[in-house]
Amino acid sequence: xxxxxxxxxxxxxxxxxxxxxxxxxxxxxxxxxxxxxxxxxxxxxxxxxxxxxxxxxxxxxxxxxxxxxxxxxxxxxxxxxxxxxxxxxxxxxxxxxxxxxxxxxxxxxxxxxxxxxxxxxxxxxxxxxxxxxxxxxxxxxxxxxxxxxxxxxxxxxxxxxxxxxxxxxxxxxxxxxxxxxxxxxxxxxxxxxxxxxxxxxxxxxxxxxxxxxxxxxxxxxxxxxxxxxxxxxxxxxxxxxxxxxxxxxxxxxxxxxxxxxxxxxxxxxxxxxxxxxxxxxxxxxxxxxxxxxxxxxxxxxxxxxxxxxxxxxxxxxxxxxxxxxxxxxxxxxxxxxxxxxxxxxxxxxxx
Amino acid sequence: xxxxxxxxxxxxxxxxxxxxxxxxxxxxxxxxxxxxxxxxxxxxxxxxxxxxxxxxxxxxxxxxxxxxxxxxxxxxxxxxxxxxxxxxxxxxxxxxxxxxxxxxxxxxxxxxxxxxxxxxxxxxxxxxxxxxxxxxxxxxxxxxxxxxxxxxxxxxxxxxxxxxxxxxxxxxxxxxxxxxxxxxxxxxxxxxxxxxxxxxxxxxxxxxxxxxxxxxxxxxxxxxxxxxxxxxxxxxxxxxxxxxxxxxxxxxxxxxxxxxxxxxxxxxxxxxxxxxxxxxxxxxxxxxxxxxxxxxx
Amino acid sequence: xxxxxxxxxxxxxxxxxxxxxxxxxxxxxxxxxxxxxxxxxxxxxxxxxxxxxxxxxxxxxxxxxxxxxxxxxxxxxxxxxxxxxxxxxxxxxxxxxxxxxxxxxxxxxxxxxxxxxxxxxxxxxxxxxxxxxxxxxxxxxxxxxxxxxxxxxxxxxxxxxxxxxxxxxxxxxxxxxxxxxxxxxxxxxxxxxxxxxxxxxxxxxxxxxxxxxxxxxxxxxxxxxxxxxxxxxxxxxxxxxxxxxxxxxxxxxxxxxxxxxxxxxxxxxxxxxxxxxxxxxxxxxxxxxxxxxxxxxxxxxxxxxxxxxxxxxxxxxx
Numbered sequence: 001x002x003x004x005x006x007x008x009x010x011x012x013x014x015x016x017x018x019x020x021x022x023x024x025x026x027x028x029x030x031x032x033x034x035x036x037x038x039x040x041x042x043x044x045x046x047x048x049x050x051x052x053x054x055x056x057x058x059x060x061x062x063x064x065x066x067x068x069x070x071x072x073x074x075x076x077x078x079x080x081x082x083x084x085x086x087x088x089x090x091x092x093x094x095x096x097x098x099x100x101x102x103x104x105x106x107x108x109x110x111x112x113x114x115x116x117x118x119x120x121x122x123x124x125x126x127x128x129x130x131x132x133x134x135x136x137x138x139x140x141x142x143x144x145x146x147x148x149x150x151x152x153x154x155x156x157x158x159x160x161x162x163x164x165x166x167x168x169x170x171x172x173x174x175x176x177x178x179x180x181x182x183x184x185x186x187x188x189x190x191x192x193x194x195x196x197x198x199x200x201x202x203x204x205x206x207x208x209x210x211x212x213x214x215x216x217x218x219x220x221x222x223x224x225x226x227x228x229x230x231x232x233x234x235x236x237x238x239x240x241x242x243x244x245x246x247x248x249x250x251x252x253x254x255x256x257x258x259x260x261x262x263x264x265x266x267x268x269x270x271x272x273x274x275x276x277x278x279x280x281x282x283x284x285x286x287x288x289x290x291x292x293x294x295x296x297x298x299x300x301x302x303x304x305x306x307x308x309x310x311x312x313x314x315x316x317x318x319x320x321x322x323x324x325x326x327x328x329x330x331x332x333x334x335x336x337x338x339x340x341x342x343x344x345x346x347x348x349x350x351x
Numbered sequence: 352x353x354x355x356x357x358x359x360x361x362x363x364x365x366x367x368x369x370x371x372x373x374x375x376x377x378x379x380x381x382x383x384x385x386x387x388x389x390x391x392x393x394x395x396x397x398x399x400x401x402x403x404x405x406x407x408x409x410x411x412x413x414x415x416x417x418x419x420x421x422x423x424x425x426x427x428x429x430x431x432x433x434x435x436x437x438x439x440x441x442x443x444x445x446x447x448x449x450x451x452x453x454x455x456x457x458x459x460x461x462x463x464x465x466x467x468x469x470x471x472x473x474x475x476x477x478x479x480x481x482x483x484x485x486x487x488x489x490x491x492x493x494x495x496x497x498x499x500x501x502x503x504x505x506x507x508x509x510x511x512x513x514x515x516x517x518x519x520x521x522x523x524x525x526x527x528x529x530x531x532x533x534x535x536x537x538x539x540x541x542x543x544x545x546x547x548x549x550x551x552x553x554x555x556x557x558x559x560x561x562x563x564x565x566x567x568x569x570x571x572x573x574x575x576x577x578x579x580x581x582x583x584x585x586x587x588x589x590x591x592x593x594x595x596x597x598x599x600x601x602x603x604x605x606x607x608x609x610x611x612x613x614x615x616x617x618x619x620x621x622x623x624x625x626x627x628x629x630x631x632x633x634x635x636x637x638x639x640x641x642x643x644x645x646x647x648x
Numbered sequence: 649x650x651x652x653x654x655x656x657x658x659x660x661x662x663x664x665x666x667x668x669x670x671x672x673x674x675x676x677x678x679x680x681x682x683x684x685x686x687x688x689x690x691x692x693x694x695x696x697x698x699x700x701x702x703x704x705x706x707x708x709x710x711x712x713x714x715x716x717x718x719x720x721x722x723x724x725x726x727x728x729x730x731x732x733x734x735x736x737x738x739x740x741x742x743x744x745x746x747x748x749x750x751x752x753x754x755x756x757x758x759x760x761x762x763x764x765x766x767x768x769x770x771x772x773x774x775x776x777x778x779x780x781x782x783x784x785x786x787x788x789x790x791x792x793x794x795x796x797x798x799x800x801x802x803x804x805x806x807x808x809x810x811x812x813x814x815x816x817x818x819x820x821x822x823x824x825x826x827x828x829x830x831x832x833x834x835x836x837x838x839x840x841x842x843x844x845x846x847x848x849x850x851x852x853x854x855x856x857x858x859x860x861x862x863x864x865x866x867x868x869x870x871x872x873x874x875x876x877x878x879x880x881x882x883x884x885x886x887x888x889x890x891x892x893x894x895x896x897x898x899x900x901x902x903x904x905x906x907x908x909x910x911x912x913x914x915x916x917x918x919x920x921x922x923x924x925x926x927x928x929x930x931x932x933x934x935x936x937x938x939x940x941x942x943x944x945x946x947x948x949x950x951x952x953x954x955x956x957x958x959x960x961x962x963x964x965x966x
Contacts, residue, residue, distance in 0.1 A: 080861065086748030151685075155682055164689075168689065177949065179890020179891070181923060185702075185941040189699060189702040332774055332775065
């Protein structure tokens with residue numbers, strides 16, 4: 001190296017460079033210092049320590065780097081530290097939320113919570129009716145949304161052309177942006193027409209959720225069908241295969257894992273919906289598994305109503321709300337993780 | 352050059368002998384009589400013009416694809432030879448906006464006549480593609496049987512086994528895969544995959560095989576194996592093959608059609624067609640001579 | 649080629665029986681796909697038609713007939729104000745953070761962990777809104793009380809922080825922060841996508857000139873991603889405008905029209921107002937709520953369309 005450089009040890013390493021641990025060391029030092037000063041002033045808190053720690057670390061790394069590496073590297077250092085801190089800041093809510101839900105939800109979780117309903121119980125009971133409601137409402141929504149969504153995606157990728165295709169693409173975008181409460185109002189308005197004012201049914205909630213779920217299913221199915229290579233369709237056509245069999249026997253099986261994953265993620269997105277169900281399925285305290293008769297309630301609405309209208313023992317109600325939240329978050333996480341695993345494990349390798 | 356060709360021919364002979372032997376041992380008579388008896392069909396194209404929307408891709412081609420012969424379509428990139436090939440089994444029209452003018456007949460029957468089902472045309476005129484494309488969800492066995500399954504041909508399992516074996520033998524692949532028929536088609540090497548695709552195409556017993564640069568994704572050894580196979584298949588099928596590789600056209604084909612493009616943006620045209628030997632040694636057109644001697648393209 | 653015997657082959661191509669049967673299968677399948685497409689358009693038309701039909705009475709009846717004795721415009725205006733205020737505050741907080749998160753994942757974090765970090769951010773988007781609401785009222789709200797007091801003391805001269813600071817945390821400030829957390833993954837997903845697509849040649853060109861990482865980001869990545877960040881912001885805004893439960897739970901709404909983010913008296917939002925009042929409403933009150941839903945639909949539609957238009961323009965420009 002020194003042979004190339006006219007000034008041995010000069011051009012490449014002039015001004016020097018900070019050690020690798022510099023950003024971490026500076027941050028830890030700054031945080032320790034602010035903790036000590038805050039403790040001395042008698043107003044120690046983790047939040048304040050982090051705030052002052054980051055500010056102090058930014059100043060320190062800038063000064064140090066400027067002295068050793070020059071002003072341009074110094075700006076780079078301080079911006080990098082700021083961006084990393086911002087990322088950490090954005091992760092705090094996630095960490096806090098998961099921790100709090102686990103901490104506050106675990107005490108309320110018990111076998112009774114899952115197996116008992118709240119019928120005739122003044123204060124207490126379980127969420128079995130809400131679990132049943134979640135399954136039925138989400139299940140019916142899935143039954144409505146998946147065939148329509150996947151067939152529409154097939155239309156877009158395999159058939160569509162011209163005006164209808166462009167209209168569908170545009171309106172699926174519109175549909176993606178419908179606020180969930182508006183979807184609920186739509187389902188209410190639709191059913192009120194047939195059943196009169198004040199109607200509340202499980203299936204109304206399913207219709208509302210379908211409005212939210214269909215565009216998600218279409219988008220993910222469309223993406224996955226698009227990556228099925230065209231040469232596979234052509235190979236089937238060249239064997240004298242009709243188009244519909246090419247789609248059902250070649251395209252769909254090739255895309256199968258992706259389609260399943262997309263549907264599972266769509267279910268995860270709607271299973272925790274609250275607002276559209278408040279205006280369509282209402283609240284109830286006993287098990288009802290018939291979506292076409294009477295009120296129903298899902299876990300999210302259960303958590304909300306335990307919070308909004310607590311029993312005599314407020315703390316116990318809140319505990320049940322958190323237990324429902326924990327159950328819900330566990331279902332959503334499991335759906336997401338299993339969906340990703342399904343895709344990784346079973347996706348068709350296409351070369 | 353001559354020495355290499357001789358060696359190749361002897362390889363073909365010994366290869367086919369071996370196939371014939373094993374065939375008689377396992378399935379007496381079945382394979383032996385199938386090749387000889389077949390009299391394949393003729394495709395005739397008259398004044399064919401092909402378009403992609405407003406773009407005129409191929410102009411006024413009149414060409415006969417003779418039975419039990421290999422016809423090579425050669426020419427520089429973009430001259431329309433693949434487009435023309437795809438019009439011979441109505442694959443061209445699958446591209447949105449693509450249209451066909453003129454007449455293409457299979458043994459005198461117009462395959463573009465109204466009332467003709469393009470699906471039926473493709474049953475009779477099979478196709479092998481540039482890159483091997485076995486169905487990724489299917490095993491080796493199911494890939495070969497896919498044509499039968501997809502066409503809802505109701506046949507017994509034993510019969511299906513027979514077709515699969517015959518097709519794989521016909522594609523010189525049986526000995527390499529007979530112990531792992533349930534493995535995915537994609538587990539094979541590139542050259543094996545392409546032979547699998549040829550077996551898949553022949554399993555539905557088409558009359559004509561179209562091949563679109565079937566060796567362009569393969570290494571030289573695999574290429575030679577496919578060329579040998581093409582030489583064997585012509586006893587049963589009419590074969591048209593698009594190739595960029597002039598040695599391949601010279602080695603593997605009986606007839607050669609040269610397509611050319613006067614300038615980009617203009618449609619491709621058929622310059623001349625004739626016995627492969629004539630085209631390569633004594634072409635009538637200057638453009639053909641320039642191309643086959645490597646002065647152009 | 650003389651030996652072609654057309655008589656024995658006649659009709660082979662035209663095997664009408666099997667061809668005809670196939671066409672039935674094709675027709676049924678393609679019609680089903682088209683029907684699904686049409687159903688979706690009909691569904692969307694249904695959403696618009698039913699909301700308009702059910703909301704209409706709110707526009708046609710006079711103030712004295714409507715619940716609360718106010719005209720519909722007077723009723724919905726403060727709600728629309730609250731909706732836009734909450735969503736805007738959320739976007740102002742979330743966008744810089746989301747851009748930083750996207751930059752961190754695409755250009756700063758080691759590629760080995762970037763995928764996992766991206767997954768963590770996506771996890772934020774998967775959490776149901778009811779849980780954000782509970783977390784906001786029980787955890788973030790109490791934690792924010794000292795911050796709001798500090799804001800009132802030190803920055804009270806700014807109308808947003810005029811105070812008096814709420815002692816419960818049920819304020820626009822906290823609701824907006826929760827909305828910010830909820831839309832952060834949406835904005836950052838769009839930004840991440842485009843940042844990672846910044847052409848390599850641009851980045852390498854900048855680095856070949858001796859630019860530091862930040863200079864390279866400033867010179868190539870940020871200009872390249874600018875319009876996508878704007879459209880991502882609009883998408884996030886659309887989500888925040890329609891978000892219901894977090895606001896319903898957190899906000900203690902008094903109907904006041906004020907920019908003061910930290911006090912006890914706050915405007916409500918359209919969505920939260922529907923969620924709170926709808927279960928107990930009947931008669932004309934239901935029509936009024938549905939009409940407010942229509943207004944919300946219109947606001948989010950305009951926002952989302954603007955976002956799509958920006959994306960479309962950018963795609964055309966490429």
